[in-house]
Amino acid sequence: MDEILEQLRACLGDDEVIDGADIEERYLRDWSSAPAKRPMALVRPRSTAEVSSVLSACNAAGVGVVAQGGMTGIAGAAIADDNQIAMSLERLRGIDEVDEAAATITAWAGTPIQLLQEAAREKGYLFALDWGARGTATVGGGLATNAGGNRVIRYGMAREHVLGVEAVLADGTVLSMMNKMQKNNAAYDLKQLFIGSEGTLGVITRAVFRLHPLPATACTAICALPDYRAAVGFLRFAQRRLMGAVGAFELMWPDYYEIAHESSSMRPPLPDGYPLYVLTDMIAADPEVDGARFQQMLEEAMEAGLVLDAAVSRSESETETFWRLRDEVAEILRTFAPCATFDVSMPIGDIGAAVAVLRERVTRRWPGRPAMFFGHIGDSNLHFIFALPDQTHETELAVEQEVYEVVRDYRGSISAEHGIGTVKKPFLAFSRSAEEIATMKTLKRALDPRGILNPGKVF
Numbered sequence: 001m002d003e004i005l006e007q008l009r010a011c012l013g014d015d016e017v018i019d020g021a022d023i024e025e026r027y028l029r030d031w032s033s034a035p036a037k038r039p040m041a042l043v044r045p046r047s048t049a050e051v052s053s054v055l056s057a058c059n060a061a062g063v064g065v066v067a068q069g070g071m072t073g074i075a076g077a078a079i080a081d082d083n084q085i086a087m088s089l090e091r092l093r094g095i096d097e098v099d100e101a102a103a104t105i106t107a108w109a110g111t112p113i114q115l116l117q118e119a120a121r122e123k124g125y126l127f128a129l130d131w132g133a134r135g136t137a138t139v140g141g142g143l144a145t146n147a148g149g150n151r152v153i154r155y156g157m158a159r160e161h162v163l164g165v166e167a168v169l170a171d172g173t174v175l176s177m178m179n180k181m182q183k184n185n186a187a188y189d190l191k192q193l194f195i196g197s198e199g200t201l202g203v204i205t206r207a208v209f210r211l212h213p214l215p216a217t218a219c220t221a222i223c224a225l226p227d228y229r230a231a232v233g234f235l236r237f238a239q240r241r242l243m244g245a246v247g248a249f250e251l252m253w254p255d256y257y258e259i260a261h262e263s264s265s266m267r268p269p270l271p272d273g274y275p276l277y278v279l280t281d282m283i284a285a286d287p288e289v290d291g292a293r294f295q296q297m298l299e300e301a302m303e304a305g306l307v308l309d310a311a312v313s314r315s316e317s318e319t320e321t322f323w324r325l326r327d328e329v330a331e332i333l334r335t336f337a338p339c340a341t342f343d344v345s346m347p348i349g350d351i352g353a354a355v356a357v358l359r360e361r362v363t364r365r366w367p368g369r370p371a372m373f374f375g376h377i378g379d380s381n382l383h384f385i386f387a388l389p390d391q392t393h394e395t396e397l398a399v400e401q402e403v404y405e406v407v408r409d410y411r412g413s414i415s416a417e418h419g420i421g422t423v424k425k426p427f428l429a430f431s432r433s434a435e436e437i438a439t440m441k442t443l444k445r446a447l448d449p450r451g452i453l454n455p456g457k458v459f
């Protein structure tokens with residue numbers, strides 16, 4: 001152990017190799033329920049070359065390395081064990097370039113997502129990846145988890161935003177694939193291997209993302225809906241009528257809606273008691289006509305019986321209030337702690353029935369406990385918060401088992417957005433076949449034969 005630490009000090013200097021006992025708390029755990037752990041040491045390389053020398057030294061010594069971004073992950077994937085090295089990418093921070101001709105932005109792995117959004121906006125572009133942890137979550141972490149977030153329905157998940165990646169393999173080999181072109185089919189697209197692989201196949205050091213035109217208008221509404229079937233009908237109707245300009249479609253079941261507006265002490269935009277609610281918006285470019293188009297779409301949806309009632313935002317502050325309903329999750333988790341939270345996906349047509357089954361199963365087994373459902377339904381993504389009767393690991397596992405069995409039965413995914421890490425490892429086979437998992441392991445062995453990259457995660 002002393003030997004590898006000495007080698008790392010020779011690579012990075014004493015200040016960027018911190019002994020286990022001196023590591024600050026923020027490097028010890030993420031936002032999941034997984035317990036904090038204290039790694040053998042923390043290293044903070046300042047360049048791709050330094051990442052390469054750290055990995056090459058650790059590979060030779062057979063010591064595990066866990067890449068860390070902003071530690072906002074929700075799967076325990078960035079937590080390093082006491083016999084492993086945590087490698088924070090926080091020193092690789094900054095925007096390299098906004099290329100207006102290519103409409104791309106290039107940034108280092110440790111750069112917070114919000115900085116890319118701001119740099120793009122300054123030049124009149126939209127960096128469309130966005131989620132609640134934008135101020136802390138980084139380029140590297142967002143790509144390693146293939147993050148989704150608020151605008152997937154319109155712009156896609158992280159994978160769809162990336163044109164180029166620079167990554168370092170376990171043995172220190174640097175793959176600098178900083179492609180800026182939309183079209184590049186020159187054999188395998190290796191960058192895809194690193195997106196969504198949770199730091200198990202390589203360490204991302206830089207990336208090129210595509211930018212979009214900055215929208216000029218956002219029209220937002222909360223609508224009440226008669227049932228789930230109408231919700232899907234309304235989504236398709238709005239997409240058709242607005243020609244793909246639907247920017248969000250956030251469904252809320254009544255238990256979530258009621259708890260969310262009570263928790264934020266806001267006057268609800270629509271009264272309680274409707275079967276379902278949705279927050280939807282239209283992102284477009286012509287303020288002169290967009291409001292009228294949006295309003296007309298809503299009126300037609302009401303005439304068709306898809307929407308029962310609607311509140312349209314009249315100001316930016318009202319729009320923020322509407323979004324507070326969806327962003328109230330963190331506060332709800334605090335109020336109802338301990339909670340189990342779920343991030344699953346299922347074929348969109350099945351989600352309404354699946355929610356009924358899930359609710360019936362958990363409330364039958366644990367009567368009286370609040371169960372709150374909501375989600376980015378336009379992306380087939382359902383979130384679910386269940387207030388646990390106690391904080392034991394056994395209860396949490398039992399609730400997970402109930403929920404993931406239903407997800408499996410509907411051929412869904414146990415992880416829509418947050419990855420597998422350690423917390424969902426026991427259930428991976430619910431969503432991936434034995435053949436798929438075996439192929440993943442073959443890939444892992446090919447790229448990381450000594451198994452030093454994020455050992456013990458995913459499978």
Ligand SMILES: Cc1cc2nc3c(=O)[nH]c(=O)nc-3n(C[C@H](O)[C@H](O)[C@H](O)COP(=O)(O)OP(=O)(O)OC[C@H]3O[C@@H](n4cnc5c(N)ncnc54)[C@H](O)[C@@H]3O)c2cc1C
Pocket residue numbers: 030031066067068069070071072073074077078089109131132133136137138139140141142143144145146147148149150197198199200202203204205417418454
């Ligand atoms: C309030 C909040 C809201 C969120 N909302 C969403 C949401 O709407 N949608 C969504 O998809 N996710 C959401 N997330 C979770 C999301 O997974 C993380 O925010 C983000 O993707 C992780 O970024 P990070 O930099 O914090 O990575 P970390 O947590 O530090 O790491 C996550 C994983 O990435 C790996 N990793 C980190 N950096 C690198 C690198 N440079 N190279 C290789 N591997 C690396 C780690 O080893 C680990 O496996 C939310 C989290 C929070 C706290």
